[in-house]
Amino acid sequence: MKILITSDFYLPVVTGVANVVYILKNKLEEKGHDVRILTFTKEKKSYYDFQKKIYYFKSLKFQFYKDSLNGINTKDKLIEDVIKWNPDIIHSQTEFFSMRFAKKISKKVNCPIIHTWHTNFFAYSKQFIIGEKLFLIILKKILHKSLKEPVKKIIAPSTSTKTMITSFFKIKTPITILPSGIDLKKYSKPLDTDQLNDICSKYNINQNKFRLITVSRLAKEKNIELTIEYFAKLKEKYQNIQYIIVGNGPNKNNLQKLSKKLNVEKDIIFCGEINPTIIHEYYKCAQVFISGSDNETQGLTYFEALASNIPIICKKNPVLDKILIEGYNGYSFSNEEEFINLFLKIIKNKEQYQYLSKNSANSISEHSEDIFIQKLIKEYESIIY
Numbered sequence: 001m002k003i004l005i006t007s008d009f010y011l012p013v014v015t016g017v018a019n020v021v022y023i024l025k026n027k028l029e030e031k032g033h034d035v036r037i038l039t040f041t042k043e044k045k046s047y048y049d050f051q052k053k054i055y056y057f058k059s060l061k062f063q064f065y066k067d068s069l070n071g072i073n074t075k076d077k078l079i080e081d082v083i084k085w086n087p088d089i090i091h092s093q094t095e096f097f098s099m100r101f102a103k104k105i106s107k108k109v110n111c112p113i114i115h116t117w118h119t120n121f122f123a124y125s126k127q128f129i130i131g132e133k134l135f136l137i138i139l140k141k142i143l144h145k146s147l148k149e150p151v152k153k154i155i156a157p158s159t160s161t162k163t164m165i166t167s168f169f170k171i172k173t174p175i176t177i178l179p180s181g182i183d184l185k186k187y188s189k190p191l192d193t194d195q196l197n198d199i200c201s202k203y204n205i206n207q208n209k210f211r212l213i214t215v216s217r218l219a220k221e222k223n224i225e226l227t228i229e230y231f232a233k234l235k236e237k238y239q240n241i242q243y244i245i246v247g248n249g250p251n252k253n254n255l256q257k258l259s260k261k262l263n264v265e266k267d268i269i270f271c272g273e274i275n276p277t278i279i280h281e282y283y284k285c286a287q288v289f290i291s292g293s294d295n296e297t298q299g300l301t302y303f304e305a306l307a308s309n310i311p312i313i314c315k316k317n318p319v320l321d322k323i324l325i326e327g328y329n330g331y332s333f334s335n336e337e338e339f340i341n342l343f344l345k346i347i348k349n350k351e352q353y354q355y356l357s358k359n360s361a362n363s364i365s366e367h368s369e370d371i372f373i374q375k376l377i378k379e380y381e382s383i384i385y
Helices: 016-030 078-085 097-109 121-125 132-146 159-168 184-188 193-203 224-237 252-261 276-283 300-307 318-322 336-348 350-362 369-384
Strands: 002-006 034-041 047-049 054-058 089-092 113-116 151-156 175-177 210-215 241-246 268-272 288-291 312-315 330-333
Touching: 002 016, 002 078, 002 097, 016 034, 016 276, 016 300, 016 369, 034 078, 034 097, 047 078, 054 078, 078 097, 089 097, 089 369, 097 113, 113 369, 121 132, 151 159, 151 369, 159 175, 159 318, 184 276, 184 300, 184 350, 193 276, 210 224, 210 276, 210 300, 224 241, 224 252, 224 336, 241 276, 252 268, 276 300, 288 300, 300 312, 300 350, 312 336, 330 336, 336 350
Parallel strands: 002 034, 002 089, 034 054, 089 113, 113 151, 151 175, 210 241, 210 288, 241 268, 288 312, 312 330
Antiparallel strands: 047 054
């Protein structure tokens, strides 16, 4: 099949969407499909990268959301090259700017669109100056229009996402629940001692301390303020700990200021943006993955941590229902007291920690990339043929 993947986000911007697109392209190509990506660039002109098989369309200087690139010129000459290529199916990853391009191409070549819904818009609604209620009213109208024909099917990565789509946004397009897969072998493979030492040396990670890790885009909706605050309180009870934060984003400066304000800046390590191809190595530097987010659509980093044999301790949210087995591969918390007590429990009980760690990778064996791609191809075929 000729498969066009469209997205407002792509590497080197590190977001969950960009990572999924990267995985999709590589795995579909491994299965023998001809895959190309349509996204946006800051360059002055649109162009096609023959080596990477990516159509880069010129974006606006205006950014709808920080780190996003937004293009609106669907009359750009480059779109004719995409039409000539004549894709069999378009897999859209974002609902706004690149969707306009996807719809134009779809109508020209008479091919269907399948769309993956990645975003919990409730998490973003409080950030807009027009107000949460008005934002959601406007958004609902936009999404109803965006996800009509020729969009034949929506892929929701979790049950909670499907519920949001149908119950709140009232969208009638058929929905399939299909969580994204990860490379289980890559994440479960032990890290060479020299590699581990190099990373720890580079970031002053102390291997003699108990180490927590968050891998995330540093944005307000990820609620990393909460885990920093809880970490500071935990440190009052147990000194020999470090907190590793991997990722970049618009909220980084605020998080660093908060760390300083709470007097834990020496114990919190901001690694910055890491290439997705080596992100698995950083999980190996820690012993527990933590998250304060309660607005995930699928929790892909939760899967990555578990595949790395690292238990997860996360704020309670609906996505955890299909990931976390309480007391088996991790725990959930609702408040500061629970967070601290859970950590003290596993820090002081090595047998309990080892039990959680041992079970982590086994608990997500069905979430491999290969199984995901096989199911996705069947979804493609169901709407093409």
